[in-house]
Amino acid sequence: MKILGIETSCDETAIAIVEDGREIITNQVYSQILKHQEWGGVIPELASRMHLEVINDLLERTFTDSRLNWNDIDAIAVTNGPGLLGSLLVGLNVAKVLSWLHDKPLIPVNHLYGHICANFLETDLKPPFLCLLASGGHTQIINVKDYTNYEILGETIDDAAGEAFDKVARLMKLPYPGGPEIDKLAQTAQDTFVSDDSPERFGATAIKHGKYCFPVARAPGLDFSFSGLKTSVLRLKEKIGEELWEKDKAKIARAFQECVTKTFLKRVKEVLETEPYRHCEEQSNVAISQRTLVIAGGVAANSEFRKRFIEEFSEDHGFKLVVPDLNFCTDNAAMIASAAYFLKKEASKNLELEAFSR
Numbered sequence: 001m002k003i004l005g006i007e008t009s010c011d012e013t014a015i016a017i018v019e020d021g022r023e024i025i026t027n028q029v030y031s032q033i034l035k036h037q038e039w040g041g042v043i044p045e046l047a048s049r050m051h052l053e054v055i056n057d058l059l060e061r062t063f064t065d066s067r068l069n070w071n072d073i074d075a076i077a078v079t080n081g082p083g084l085l086g087s088l089l090v091g092l093n094v095a096k097v098l099s100w101l102h103d104k105p106l107i108p109v110n111h112l113y114g115h116i117c118a119n120f121l122e123t124d125l126k127p128p129f130l131c132l133l134a135s136g137g138h139t140q141i142i143n144v145k146d147y148t149n150y151e152i153l154g155e156t157i158d159d160a161a162g163e164a165f166d167k168v169a170r171l172m173k174l175p176y177p178g179g180p181e182i183d184k185l186a187q188t189a190q191d192t193f194v195s196d197d198s199p200e201r202f203g204a205t206a207i208k209h210g211k212y213c214f215p216v217a218r219a220p221g222l223d224f225s226f227s228g229l230k231t232s233v234l235r236l237k238e239k240i241g242e243e244l245w246e247k248d249k250a251k252i253a254r255a256f257q258e259c260v261t262k263t264f265l266k267r268v269k270e271v272l273e274t275e276p277y278r279h280c281e282e283q284s285n286v287a288i289s290q291r292t293l294v295i296a297g298g299v300a301a302n303s304e305f306r307k308r309f310i311e312e313f314s315e316d317h318g319f320k321l322v323v324p325d326l327n328f329c330t331d332n333a334a335m336i337a338s339a340a341y342f343l344k345k346e347a348s349k350n351l352e353l354e355a356f357s358r
């Protein structure tokens, strides 16, 4: 089954064709980043206008690249939320017109579910597994019980991890999006830093033993919180002054990134200690599949996050860790086409379909 996916929820216009949820036939992404960089962040009005400008060309390129035609396509998948409403509406309306014109079923896909499904692309991953999803707008830890049956165990109570990266990058006057910039900058820092678990207040432990370190926030239950960390970085900037801030930017970026990674590690370990994960080690086959971990979303492209998870959740320690290809961490339409296949929804030519922002 070949599904054509359309994704326009934020600042990437993307169209892809995926066969049976796993095999990518073509994956076209047009990134608007350069345009938004001029403004230091995504301008929603500009984003929807740019989706409109490029989407027809992108569709044409999808067919020339794949050498397929509409007769080969079985269904159309489209992101209908969450995201920027104006941007979503461009993709959704294009999908509706194509569905009507070419007489193809239309399958709505939740963007977050799409990020999880990015891990099915070019792999043989099967549920159940535990997924840590960290994007620009969401941070969730999800128990994926089956292809369409999942439970959110915890999520951020304030900023998303990607949002924290973007805000800290702005404090450092780095271009948008901040995540990849912090990642690059942190790699130039020489010293190794250890983020701090101590219960002292944010800011109080920002400089310890002459090194920068930030405390891991304590959110209730299995939730996350990143706004305190962002404020802690801001307080540090105020405390040490512009000159030292500029000089030590790479070290601070590294300490910040380590703190985010440690927050993720801590939570995942805590989830693994809760039911039903605790007993998995003792069980045979179930054990292996239940101890499958997956990371997803734009922040999953972070080098430190990937490295630490690969070290901690190795096969030697009894885990199977699936880390998506860098191209499938950030927004793309292949993950949307994949999600539609696994949803196997009652697809219809639903021209009443609505977009939702949150």
Ligand code: KG4
Residues within 6 Å of the ligand: 010, 134, 135, 136, 137, 138, 161, 162, 163, 165, 166, 177, 178, 179, 180, 183, 297, 298, 299, 300, 301, 302, 303, 329, 330, 331
């Ligand atoms: O999943 P995504 O492309 O879009 C949303 O659905 O939000 O995620 C974008 C987010 C941005 O906040 C961006 O700064 C972050 O992912 N990001 C990274 C890296 N690459 C992208 N964060 C940390 N390290 C990276 N290498």
Ligand code: ZN
Residues within 6 Å of the ligand: 111, 115, 135, 136, 297, 298, 330, 331
């Ligand atoms: Zn996304």
